[in-house]
Amino acid sequence: MSDEQGLSTYVLVDGENIDATLGASVFGRRPHPEERPRWERLLGFAEAEWDQPVKGLFFLAVKDELPMSFVQALTSIGYQPVPLRGGPTEKVVDIAIQRTLAALTQRADDVILVSNDGDFLPQMEQLLGTRRLGLMAFQEFRNSGFRVLESRGMEFFDLEYDVRAFNTKLPRLRIIPIDEFDPLDFL
Template sequence: MTATDARQTYLLIDGENIDATLGMSILGRRPHPEERPRWNKLLSFIEREWRQGVRGLFFLAVDGDLPASFVQALVAMGYQPIMLRGDGKVVDIAIQRTADALLEREDDVVLVSHDRDFAPQLQRLAETPERRTAIMGFSEFLSSELRRISRVEFFDLEYDVHAFTAELPRLKVIDIADFDPLDYL
């Protein structure tokens, strides 16, 4: 096995951020279960795209009861749920600490979030020339701080990853070659 074969990708998921963006900014309401991303598609997409193993870490804030059925579903899909409790933005703190710890490893990293709070960590990860870094999310909601980081790939959850079973009501710029007026009549 070569060093390249041993590499893996860490997929760091800020589920709260994706859920909030989907609900508040795209749907304008709390998403129904069938409108949420098919989380298993994120794992398989990046595994195919980067041709290496993927370790999915799904960060959750747990204030009350444990969301047992959701956690069981994540485990069944191959994720490691990381359930957190405490003061402050516990998911952000945990993802930042994880990103910092990954600086000591040679593995590749994909952040699933739009949150600018991760820009310093992602910047440091992207500065390692042999490491691939990426962001998954909705392109129109990506923070300008994250967008400015060089050497970071971007994968749109809907258009690239195909993580949804139905088309979302997103506003987007349409290439004139793809414009069909019947979509709007």
């Protein structure tokens, strides 16, 4: 592997994990459509932040039929949908993302994973130090193993505060840097 900068950035989206985090940890219920991320902002942020073209892969678990309206929407905003099916207990999205991360070790491209899930730590660690590597997730909900990778050079981008992927402020409790503290948020 050469140490030259990658030609593009792959943005690998575990939308199921982000949706589950919003539902279980942020809202305590299934999120409404307007409460979900504006997925196109992730691609725009990655392209601007790392100043190179992006290729977004959005991994989906499907049963029998493609959710065509969602697939068409993803395609129209620049993602390549990756619809997957497996057995009832298989985590097909996790398996596919793990395989994709492993395959990316053979390429020079940069990588941003969109997930809070620690199931990807071994593959992310393999990529660390060989290219720019990033994680888009929720600071307080990401697997603690990602903090170790951050201390070794992986970049972290909070979906709400850095990427600004949401149209409304989420009801999250986080440690606030004093420079970002706005008392009006609490009044």
